[in-house]
Amino acid sequence: MRYLKPFILKRSDYEDVENQLQVIFRSEISHPLVAAFLLLYPYPVEQDGFVLHNVLNASDEHMSMRKARNIISEGIRIGKFHYKDGEFTGDFDSESSAAMRLLGGEKQGKEARWRLEPAGPIAEAIAWRGELAEAITQSLLMTLRQIERANEISRYEIDASGSIEAANESLQKSLEAVAVKKQMSAEQEKFLRETYTENMNLYIKNFTKERVVALREKIEELYAKGDRIEAIADILADEMGIERRRADFLASNESRLMAVHYRQSSVAELGLTRYRWDARMDAKTRPDHAALNGKILKYSEPPIADTERGLRANAGILWNCRCVDMTIIE
Numbered sequence: 001m002r003y004l005k006p007f008i009l010k011r012s013d014y015e016d017v018e019n020q021l022q023v024i025f026r027s028e029i030s031h032p033l034v035a036a037f038l039l040l041y042p043y044p045v046e047q048d049g050f051v052l053h054n055v056l057n058a059s060d061e062h063m064s065m066r067k068a069r070n071i072i073s074e075g076i077r078i079g080k081f082h083y084k085d086g087e088f089t090g091d092f093d094s095e096s097s098a099a100m101r102l103l104g105g106e107k108q109g110k111e112a113r114w115r116l117e118p119a120g121p122i123a124e125a126i127a128w129r130g131e132l133a134e135a136i137t138q139s140l141l142m143t144l145r146q147i148e149r150a151n152e153i154s155r156y157e158i159d160a161s162g163s164i165e166a167a168n169e170s171l172q173k174s175l176e177a178v179a180v181k182k183q184m185s186a187e188q189e190k191f192l193r194e195t196y197t198e199n200m201n202l203y204i205k206n207f208t209k210e211r212v213v214a215l216r217e218k219i220e221e222l223y224a225k226g227d228r229i230e231a232i233a234d235i236l237a238d239e240m241g242i243e244r245r246r247a248d249f250l251a252s253n254e255s256r257l258m259a260v261h262y263r264q265s266s267v268a269e270l271g272l273t274r275y276r277w278d279a280r281m282d283a284k285t286r287p288d289h290a291a292l293n294g295k296i297l298k299y300s301e302p303p304i305a306d307t308e309r310g311l312r313a314n315a316g317i318l319w320n321c322r323c324v325d326m327t328i329i330e
């Protein structure tokens, strides 16, 4: 049997859309949150965490009460130590432990927990941190509500012409084997463009909703634990990685689906009605698709490709399916 060359998605087919999605996600989700955070947070911030600076430069030996109070209150202000219910926790080294002892603190157990009645500059630092944590938390929760509201009414224009062109070119190349040329009509192109944008809008909205819920939960959880401002900053930095990965997945998945749909309807029109189902046959291949591997099928009669949900689909059509339809020429 002879087959047409199958469609294999390349990174260059979808990276244009991927970049557009990244810009949308950043401007809709992480950047408003980071801006809200930086507006209130008074220390220098690096993208992946915090630069703690000018802290704890006193020497252990001649520590004065004044210096000891400074070490603890500065540590409180920059989030190195936390205070809750009469106890100080955090990253105590030999110097800050010495400061605690000098101030009359009592070490609790083996963990770095100290019991001490806060007073003077330490009490001020604790109050200041409490207000800061409250202000940042409220501001982020408000920003999340704005993101949620904007998401409901937003409409995103996605330019998928690069992906559509790649799908068309791939089909032309495959059809060289049967010496046939089949141009994509203006109508088909318009349909593909519109469907692509429609689907992407749905995915963007769902992703944004999902992230708003997840971020709200995390921020509220950290706030309930006491003052965890720096942990919130880490979450915001992680968020950008999550957005990057989702942009990659959505762009590649949708570009592949669009190309496979276009291709399957085109070859069927040319009278090429049958194909061989080729699965990747690795650890990630679904059992349903492994069972279909090598089978000869008709495009017009898609097999059950998801037994659990009773879904019929040709190769490559289901969400994240990596199987390929090998169109039979003769």
Ligand SMILES: [Zn+2]
Binding pocket: 279, 286, 289, 316, 321, 322, 323
């Ligand atoms: Zn598959």
